[in-house]
Amino acid sequence: MKKVIRTVLLxxxxxxxxxxxxxxxAKSQEDPIVYNxxxxxxxxxxxxTVATGKVIPREEVEIKPQVSGIIxxxxxxxxxxxxxxxxxxKVQVIPDMVTLNNAENRxxxxxxxxxxxxxxxxxxxxxxxxxxISDREFQNVELSYTSSRAELEAAKDNLQIIREGATQKSxxxxxxxxxxxxxxxxxxxxxxxxxxxxxxxxxxxxxTVASVADMDDIIFEGLIDESEVGKLQTGMELVIxxxxxxxxxxxxxxxxxxxxxxxxNGAIQFxxxxxxxxxxxxxxxxxYSANADIVLAKRDxxxxxxxGLVQYDxxxxxxxxxxxxxxxxxxxxxxxxxxxxxxxxxxxISAEDEIKDWNRN
Numbered sequence: 293m294k295k296v297i298r299t300v301l302l303x304x305x306x307x308x309x310x311x312x313x314x315x316x317x318a319k320s321q322e323d324p325i326v327y328n329x330x331x332x333x334x335x336x337x338x339x340x341t342v343a344t345g346k347v348i349p350r351e352e353v354e355i356k357p358q359v360s361g362i363i364x365x366x367x368x369x370x371x372x373x374x375x376x377x378x379x380x381x382k383v384q385v386i387p388d389m390v391t392l393n394n395a396e397n398r399x400x401x402x403x404x405x406x407x408x409x410x411x412x413x414x415x416x417x418x419x420x421x422x423x424x425i426s427d428r429e430f431q432n433v434e435l436s437y438t439s440s441r442a443e444l445e446a447a448k449d450n451l452q453i454i455r456e457g458a459t460q461k462s463x464x465x466x467x468x469x470x471x472x473x474x475x476x477x478x479x480x481x482x483x484x485x486x487x488x489x490x491x492x493x494x495x496x497x498x499x500t501v502a503s504v505a506d507m508d509d510i511i512f513e514g515l516i517d518e519s520e521v522g523k524l525q526t527g528m529e530l531v532i533x534x535x536x537x538x539x540x541x542x543x544x545x546x547x548x549x550x551x552x553x554x555x556x557n558g559a560i561q562f563x564x565x566x567x568x569x570x571x572x573x574x575x576x577x578x579x580y581s582a583n584a585d586i587v588l589a590k591r592d593x594x595x596x597x598x599x600g601l602v603q604y605d606x607x608x609x610x611x612x613x614x615x616x617x618x619x620x621x622x623x624x625x626x627x628x629x630x631x632x633x634x635x636x637x638x639x640x641i642s643a644e645d646e647i648k649d650w651n652r653n
Contacts, residue, residue, distance in 0.1 A: 345514020
């Protein structure tokens with residue numbers, strides 16, 4: 293039995309020795325690791341941030357009626373160009389019954405007074421011509437007659453204003469005619485013929501009949517995170533890209549940064565505004581969503597390397613440079629501006645140095 297055990301152990305020992313020899317031989321036949329290398333290059337480094345927002349006209353004016361009533365006619369539709377003073381709509385006045393009744397009563401009373409004064413005037417005029425009464429007495433009668441006639445005309449005008457919104461004397465300046473107060477493009481007409489509208493007054497903003505804006509004066513309005521707002525200043529260049537317009541960008545200039553932030557989804561955002569520079573052939577519709585690339589810093593034609601090649605020892609950046617076939621030595625770097633993909637190299641290597649790529653071999 294002991295002889296059998298010794299024989300089995302001997303066989304296992306010989307097998308282990310043979311496997312070890314085979315493993316060492318196979319290991320020695322593996323190809324050595326060969327690292328790829330890259331070189332630094334001269335290029336522009338641009339550090340930028342992105343603000344989301346929309347493009348809108350700088351000034352959008354809401355046209356409101358001066359009297360309450362029903363829209364009788366609409367003369368424009370969205371997309372039409374209008375000049376200041378152009379007719380937009382006409383309102384049919386629906387008078388208040390109490391006010392109308394009071395105005396009609398005022399006309400009746402004024403008419404009675406006028407008729408009475410007119411009879412007295414004609415009678416006193418004959419007496420004056422016959423020399424029965426003095427000039428002073430006749431002037432008092434004439435003054436009463438003239439005043440009653442003016443009061444009657446005023447009462448009639450007031451009644452006509454209540455009924456129709458204007459008098460015949462006002463002509464084209466009738467309050468029932470709604471005109472554009474600015475020149476530009478009609479963006480929206482939120483009412484239709486037959487809709488009731490309310491005049492703008494102290495207690496009510498009034499019903500908007502149309503919105504007008506100058507579409508040649510477009511701005512970008514957006515939000516930027518508090519971590520980036522400190523890097524901005526007015527006058528910076530922006531590049532606007534509109535989601536609905538492919539392969540087109542528009543230059544812009546930052547003109548406003550909000551002094552106070554607002555909370556949006558748990559983050560503090562600051563509003564910014566930039567003037568968009570359009571040429572005569574370009575047109576952007578109001579309300580398009582857009583992104584603005586804001587250039588924070590820029591370096592022209594500087595030596596730079598891929599961020600993935602740079603390693604860090606604590607806070608010291610370095611790369612490994614080839615000094616022989618697959619032989620590398622460490623070079624400490626002084627870095628400058630980075631855009632997240634490429635980083636500026638101030639000192640430590642030259643454009644001819646071959647840098648070890650740890651990520652690819």
